Amino acid sequence: MTLTSEAGPIEHRGSDVELARRMAAGERTALAEAYDAHRDQVFTAAHRLVDRSAAADVVQDAFLLAFERAASYRGDAPLGAWIRRIAINVALGELRRARWLDRFRSRPAEPPQPARPVSAEAIDLDRAIAALPETLRTVFVLHAVEGYSHEEIAGMLGIGEAACRQRLHRARTRLAARLERSEET
């Protein structure tokens, strides 16, 4: 699994395992440390799949679940990525549950604040991703941003691998076309 935003040498896993052990022992300060370290990444991952106010709920749920399941963390992925995976599953569940009417929110969503400076092109791409139809966006985010394989995504979304590849292809085509257009203007 390729990780696009998570960095860190293997030595960090030792401290991840220790942090998870403390969480599993019920230490709230350990949860607070994990929360401080990873909440922005978890929010960002959730926000690419669901809207901003739902994403905040997803973050809360994900950390509560991580706290509860900390004993099952094995250290084979960074802790942040593990929590992010929990958040993605919660977010996908949210997408499954969301009714059609939920998509028309009375309050327009303001984009959240970037945590660090970012290029205009990257912001453009982010908006283009957000503008994709949900079926295409979900596959693109899971594959290209979060690094899951087609097989994994097919399992998460309950679709066939062929459908997954097709959606990814369509998403990439649309995004590439939009980037080309914005380059021309």
Add this chain to the structure above:
Amino acid sequence: MSGNRNACGFDDVDPSRYHTGEMRAAERAAFEGHLGVCASCASDVAAQRRLDMLVPQLPLYRLPAAAPPRRGRRALRRVAGAGLAAAAGVAALLLARDHSRDAAGLVAEAIASDAALIDGLVRSVPGTPPRRADAAPMPWLGFVTCSKDIVPQVDGVYVCALKRESPLAREGIRAGDVLIALDGQRIRSDEAMFAFLAGRQEGEIVAATVRTSSGEARRIRVELTRRALGPRHPFDLEWSPALVASLERPVPPHEDLTRIFVPLSDTAAAHLGSRPGVLVALEPTRPAEHGSILGLLLYAFGPGGLRAGDVVTEIHGRPIRDRGDLMKALINEKPDSFTISVHRDGAPHVLRFRRGGPAPPPNASSADRPR
């Protein structure tokens, strides 16, 4: 694979597999050979390559400090595993971490701005703050006033929220109208109105002049009543446009309401075994000094009252899902006594209050019927 939009004859190649590195060597070589002669495919590939370069640069977003609560219903989700013993504390901890400054300092600062916050909400007609036991109840015109920072500049008394079915309402007066005279006396301020009413009694009929939103000055006769807002009817008050607008404004981050009361997601509430509600994340460091709406809430702390970790689920029978519900429940219901239902330590509890603080343990009589 079907769906290939290339019209150049390379239909049997799925270009996305090229970009994701899934092509086998021979296929890859053939495709790259094709790119040398097909401008359309080459251009596609270049665009895809640009996309791949940008993806790692996608922004990392900051979790909003006071994320707006979700509206609408979600099915309560059963979370596998036993409930956490300190689940309420965990949720409060997570939410308190979002506040970058020391919590106690924040609350102290916010309590200092309590008056400003309260004045931003409905200020009741005198009679609501704790009164001497022998004071006669103040007669009432049937509406509540606002403070100056949410009401437009008016040369009279702005009808901030009007009780439906009140004598004024029955005369066709609306919330947002402005009272400008009583019994021929020009009334230019809330204080002047209160001073006038202090000298009158329930049941007296007064002549009121009200400027309506169309600019017309209407003269009507109304009977002074006792202050009474129905607890069973949350929409017992018609809200003026100014009040609606003020409550829709986002609460600035330094206001203590947003620190003390934090709406929970349905899942978090279910995780605690609670109905949906608002978590008490912090306890204020000192009580409010007057009988305002937030003061009413802050009076609810202390021995026998609300504690950090409680989830407020109902106020006087009205379900509470977010801070707006908290405010509306107390705007609409200001009886002498009321109940707050909370989820605490894994079980529901009902807390009873009199204006001024928690009530003594309930006896058999129904003491919390409002006036």
